[in-house]
Amino acid sequence: MKDLNFYYKNEHDIYLIEIRLGNISQIFNSFDPSPFLEKDLDEDAESYIVQSVSEFQLKTPLKLVFYLPKQFHKEAIQILPEAIHNYFDYKKNNAARELRLILRQGRLSLMIGLLFLGVCISVSKLVMLLGDGMFTNILTEGLLILGWVAMWRPLEIFLYDWWPIHRAQQVFEKLSCMKIEIRSF
Numbered sequence: 001m002k003d004l005n006f007y008y009k010n011e012h013d014i015y016l017i018e019i020r021l022g023n024i025s026q027i028f029n030s031f032d033p034s035p036f037l038e039k040d041l042d043e044d045a046e047s048y049i050v051q052s053v054s055e056f057q058l059k060t061p062l063k064l065v066f067y068l069p070k071q072f073h074k075e076a077i078q079i080l081p082e083a084i085h086n087y088f089d090y091k092k093n094n095a096a097r098e099l100r101l102i103l104r105q106g107r108l109s110l111m112i113g114l115l116f117l118g119v120c121i122s123v124s125k126l127v128m129l130l131g132d133g134m135f136t137n138i139l140t141e142g143l144l145i146l147g148w149v150a151m152w153r154p155l156e157i158f159l160y161d162w163w164p165i166h167r168a169q170q171v172f173e174k175l176s177c178m179k180i181e182i183r184s185f
Helices: 043-054 070-130 134-149 152-176
Strands: 014-020 062-068 179-184
Touching: 014 043, 043 152, 062 070, 070 134, 070 152, 070 179
Parallel strands: 014 062, 062 179
Antiparallel strands: none
16 A cells, blocks of 8 residues: 555645646646636646546545746636636546446447347247257357347446546546645745
C-alpha cells in the first residue's frame, strides 16, 4: 500500500494535489481555440490530476493547489477555479452519458443473449427428440455451449465494464467541485 503522506502534503487533514506552473496557459490545451473558461486541459495535467484524485478514497478531503509566479496570481484566481470546475463537470457528464450507453447496450445484449440461449435450448431439445447417439449428444451439447457463450458479453458488461466508468464519473464529480487554491511562488 502506497503511503500517501509521502507523496502528498497534508494541511489540516486535507491532502493537497499540487501543480507548479510558469503561466496560466500551461494548464490548458494549447491547440484549443476556446476562451479559458471553456478550454480543454492539457492531457498531461488532466492525467496527473485525475490519477492523483483516484489514489484517494472519494470521501477523502482534497484540495487542488496551483503555484504560479506573482504576476499571474490575480488572473489565475479569476480564471482557473471556474475553468477547472467547468472542464471536469463536462467530463462527468460525458462519463454519465457513456455509462447510460453501456448499460443500454448491456440490456440489449442481455435480451438478444437470452433469446438466442432460448433458441439454442429449444433446438437442443428438438434434436434430442429426433434421435439418440454420439452425433446427437455432440450437437445438443454444442448448442447449449453456444447459447451460454452468447451470454458472455451481457454478463461482462453487467459484471465488469460499467464500474470503471462509474468510478471515473465519481472522480470527475469530485473534481468538478473540489476546492482550488492559487498560491504564488
